[in-house]
Amino acid sequence: MDDDVLGSVLAPLRLHGAYYSDWRLHPGWAVRGRPEPRALMHYMFTGSAVVTCQDGLSHTLASGDLAMFPRGAAHIVSGEQCDTAPYISDLLPERLPGASAVLSLGNVAADPVGRMLCAGLDYDPSAAQLLYQLLPDVLIVRARQLAGQQMLQHLLAGILDESDRPGAGAETVQLRAFELAYVLGLRLALATTDTVLGRAIRNPRLAPALVAINTRFGQSWTVPTLAGLTEMSESTFTREFTATVGARPAAYLRARRLLETKRLLADTALPLEQISTAVGYTSTVGLHQAFVRECRVTPGEFRARRRAARADR
Known part of the structure; x- marks a missing residue:
């Protein structure tokens, strides 16, 4: 579905x-x-x-x-x-x-x-x-x-x-x-x-937005466009999303994009420019800053560490 x-x-x-x-x-x-x-x-x-x-x-x-x-x-x-x-x-x-x-x-x-x-x-x-x-x-x-x-x-x-x-x-x-x-x-x-996952599954009003973030994170989503998927006002959507998921919509979207960024850095040789586009960032700088803020290392350092870890196995 x-x-x-x-x-x-x-x-x-x-x-x-x-x-x-x-x-x-x-x-x-x-x-x-x-x-x-x-x-x-x-x-x-x-x-x-x-x-x-x-x-x-x-x-x-x-x-x-x-x-x-x-x-x-x-x-x-x-x-x-x-x-x-x-x-x-x-x-x-x-x-x-x-x-x-x-x-x-x-x-x-x-x-x-x-x-x-x-x-x-x-x-x-x-x-x-x-x-x-x-x-x-x-x-x-x-x-x-x-x-x-x-x-x-x-x-x-x-x-x-x-x-x-x-x-x-x-x-x-x-x-x-x-x-x-x-x-x-x-x-x-x-x-x-x-x-949290159980509450999310049991809230059908949020389902369109959650599925969109989970599967189509590369699109240019904003809180208003996500709210539009649920047919709720922006304020009601934000309040209900945050209460159910424990994170604001923008934060959850950012976390999903960074998770995919980590996967692409670890499993592919794609340059950061292509990864930025794939995960929904409009600039490499924006992704780089968000990644460092969340992971405390640069994307390049993260990729190098993952490769080194695999080589040691």
């Missing part, structure tokens, strides 16, 4: 290359995840778990609950709350895009106490817009919420069935299914969670 705010936020992330693992849980199980540029999902098929985030807050998962980590925040997931656990990167060092694994955790000599499906979707952190960056470390969709969303519920059930009885092309099917499950789960969580 033209006014799909969630789609306009997720599209630049280029979600791709899912990996997944099927966890068979036994008493004493626990796993720790380091921060990583992946959107993570834990679907509690049977049993229960405790998710402990890096801020110390804990969340209990029951059978049928879905936990999502939009930015791959560090966390511990365990049968009982604990402060330490083996790292998933040590248990499954090769979690490459397209890979899958079955993982037995805890005291495998004892009877199993649960099962969890986990997946990670790679994305481009440099394309994460403000609305995505402000999402909490974890979003949880409860089983009762899933019960009212047949598409997501059937999709998760299908993923489990495919895992138990894989057919031809099972890996490709699973990977695509997890991508869709993440988007559907995120949409469901945002419908009821008090987040």
Whole structure:
């Protein structure tokens, strides 16, 4: 849809290359995840778990609950709350895009106490817009919420069935299914969670302006022209936009343009003159000044640092 705010936020992330693992849980199980540029999902098929985030807050998962980590925040997931656990990167060092694994955790000599499906979707952190960056470390969709969303519920059930009885092309099917499950789960969580992105999605009056900024940032937008898309007066639009997004329209537009500037500096060899035009600045000087003010380095210095960082990998 033209006014799909969630789609306009997720599209630049280029979600791709899912990996997944099927966890068979036994008493004493626990796993720790380091921060990583992946959107993570834990679907509690049977049993229960405790998710402990890096801020110390804990969340209990029951059978049928879905936990999502939009930015791959560090966390511990365990049968009982604990402060330490083996790292998933040590248990499954090769979690490459397209890979899958079955993982037995805890005291495998004892009877199993649960099962969890986990997946990670790679994305481009440099394309994460403000609305995505402000999402909490974890979003949880409860089983009762899933019960009212047949598409997501059937999709998760299908993923489990495919895992138990894989057919031809099972890996490709699973990977695509997890991508869709993440988007559907995120949409469901945002419908009821008090987040900036959730409030933006639930405000249809602002949708035309938000989508325009997110996807057509290279145009010569002004506050009056953006307000015109919403059929609100300039003052009403500015007030409602700021209250919903937490930033004034001009500031949000500038942030989106600078985000794209960073991506183009890092991923292309385009000169700053062409980048300025592509992101909607009328002069190279204007972009240079805005970039330095926001990033505390010049565009040239930013590009050189990114290239050096890549060369060191």
